[in-house]
Amino acid sequence: MANIQDEIHKRRTFGIISHPDAGKTTLTEKLLLFGGAIQTAGAVKSNKIKKGATSDFMEIERQRGISVATSVMTFEYNNLKINILDTPGHKDFAEDTYRTLTAVDSVILVIDCVKGVEEQTERLMEVCRMRNTPVIIFINKMDREGQNPFDLLDELEQKLNINVRPLTWPINIGANFKGVYNLYEKSLNLFNANKTKIEKEVVSVDIHSDELLKRVGERDTRQLREDVELIEGVYDEFDRETYLSGSVAPVFFGSAVNNFGVQELLDTFTEIAPSTQKRQTDVRVVEPEEKKFSGFIFKIHANLDPKHRDRIAFLRICSGTFERNKFYHHVRLDKNLRFNNPYNFMAQDKEVVDEGFPGDVIGLYDTGNFKIGDTMTEGEDLNFQGIPSFSPEIFKELINLDPMKSKQLEKGIQQLTDEGVAQLFVQPQLGNRKIVGTVGELQYEVIQYRLEHEYGAKCRFDGQSISKACWLTSEDQKKLNEFVRLKGQQIAQDKDGNFVFLAESEWILRMNIQNNPEIQFHFTSEFKRAVEA
Ligand code: G4P
Numbered sequence: 001m002a003n004i005q006d007e008i009h010k011r012r013t014f015g016i017i018s019h020p021d022a023g024k025t026t027l028t029e030k031l032l033l034f035g036g037a038i039q040t041a042g043a044v045k046s047n048k049i050k051k052g053a054t055s056d057f058m059e060i061e062r063q064r065g066i067s068v069a070t071s072v073m074t075f076e077y078n079n080l081k082i083n084i085l086d087t088p089g090h091k092d093f094a095e096d097t098y099r100t101l102t103a104v105d106s107v108i109l110v111i112d113c114v115k116g117v118e119e120q121t122e123r124l125m126e127v128c129r130m131r132n133t134p135v136i137i138f139i140n141k142m143d144r145e146g147q148n149p150f151d152l153l154d155e156l157e158q159k160l161n162i163n164v165r166p167l168t169w170p171i172n173i174g175a176n177f178k179g180v181y182n183l184y185e186k187s188l189n190l191f192n193a194n195k196t197k198i199e200k201e202v203v204s205v206d207i208h209s210d211e212l213l214k215r216v217g218e219r220d221t222r223q224l225r226e227d228v229e230l231i232e233g234v235y236d237e238f239d240r241e242t243y244l245s246g247s248v249a250p251v252f253f254g255s256a257v258n259n260f261g262v263q264e265l266l267d268t269f270t271e272i273a274p275s276t277q278k279r280q281t282d283v284r285v286v287e288p289e290e291k292k293f294s295g296f297i298f299k300i301h302a303n304l305d306p307k308h309r310d311r312i313a314f315l316r317i318c319s320g321t322f323e324r325n326k327f328y329h330h331v332r333l334d335k336n337l338r339f340n341n342p343y344n345f346m347a348q349d350k351e352v353v354d355e356g357f358p359g360d361v362i363g364l365y366d367t368g369n370f371k372i373g374d375t376m377t378e379g380e381d382l383n384f385q386g387i388p389s390f391s392p393e394i395f396k397e398l399i400n401l402d403p404m405k406s407k408q409l410e411k412g413i414q415q416l417t418d419e420g421v422a423q424l425f426v427q428p429q430l431g432n433r434k435i436v437g438t439v440g441e442l443q444y445e446v447i448q449y450r451l452e453h454e455y456g457a458k459c460r461f462d463g464q465s466i467s468k469a470c471w472l473t474s475e476d477q478k479k480l481n482e483f484v485r486l487k488g489q490q491i492a493q494d495k496d497g498n499f500v501f502l503a504e505s506e507w508i509l510r511m512n513i514q515n516n517p518e519i520q521f522h523f524t525s526e527f528k529r530a531v532e533a
Contacts, residue, residue: 004291011276012269013103015086016108017128019115019119021112026140026257028073031082072086099372107133109125113146113173117159122159122160132245136251136268137164137249138252144173144174166231166251167268168264171220181207183228189261190215207225244274276358276359311370312343314364315363316360318358324340324342337369344360390524395466396436396462399461424494425502427489428493469492471522472499472501472519479516479519480499480519
């Protein structure tokens, strides 16, 4: 039997995030290539939904298939077990990405050097900052005419609200890109554009040596020396503890498609990234070394084929050893369940596993027992925190088009929202009017399609002029009830029965916050568990 301590220390579970097109898929593939998990480039398919394919459901289904196959990619490198959790690139599936970030111990953020910090990058980093997740930044596409690296670093600090520390530094950019100087190792890594083979030249070179001059020429040597002096003067020495606390992000430059800078990134990652971390619950902190198993569900993937209504729930193991066929406690349902075919996901395959350790993600066949955020334990009643819902960006009313199929519609929308496809808000005062909130239009098409094909229910969505949902609490229950009664149409209940204020505009929301100091307006649903605790 494996030693659990060794297994925990071996694991590095992380996610790669980026704004679409910055190079997440390419970098993931290159890491797998360097890690020996795949042999050729092109083996990992992009899980992007192609532009213009928004109403092509075969495309969505195909992509969903890919996304389940690449949900977790595992490989061994330097005696470590590396688990990469895939995150969907498409903006409309951003909720999925936020939730996946709750299951990682660290993150690699990919930035396109031409575009700099983009909208999606900011949102994703906000989620990392909420949880103090350690972040390494990879500035990609250095073979293209990008922005000045110092300007990029300033932009990262300003827009992402984090300190940065370059660990490599580019020598030129675009067509003149010559390579990077590794500030940590004090070595020169010369660029050799090559998309298929791993070929590189690394030489240990002192920044003041003639060897540097010989290798990169006078002009670039002068520039590099100036840059390095400036970096050493402006940025603090790299400190691992500060990185682990999520307050400083080390930065690497490279070109994923050309295999450049990827090895440095991977080597440094394995050296500094955290192994399995402890996790907060509503009652106490759970340490990975604890003997008893615990974990939580952060993603549910449903089979779109109506003949096979099975789902795969993805469980992140937080403590102890998970064993096949052993009974575990489903806290929310207060029910014991066992799993005879838990899956481990490899780069392109999945295999049944007998055991799993903290940091691992396993796939469990589910017939409808799981909701996103559910906790499994060996009996203890606790709930893992940090799996909040955020306010959706688009709100539409769900209209039933076939009164004979109300039950199917009800069941369908419940199950789809359990999976986290969208958020459901019900307005009991308005005859149980159902408002479905999402982060992207695509979700409505997915829901409509799935309700029809899996549940036989037809529906339509009517746009609503709602811009934000806020969860409401108050120390004074009477005041809360009064507010709920007064606001009538603007009040709904989420899936757990919590009151939510549906604001038509930012202005209306601000006014209501100002005029009702005894009511707390929460921008995420996380308060729930904190309140219960
Ligand atoms: P994503 O998952 O973050 O959405 O990005 P993805 O890896 O799919 O990369 C987006 C595009 O950027 C791809 O081109 C990819 O080849 C390119 N790319 C990735 N890394 C680099 C790099 O270092 N330099 C340059 N110049 N390009 C890079 P595409 O044309 O959209 O797709 P493809 O046909 O090349 O696969």
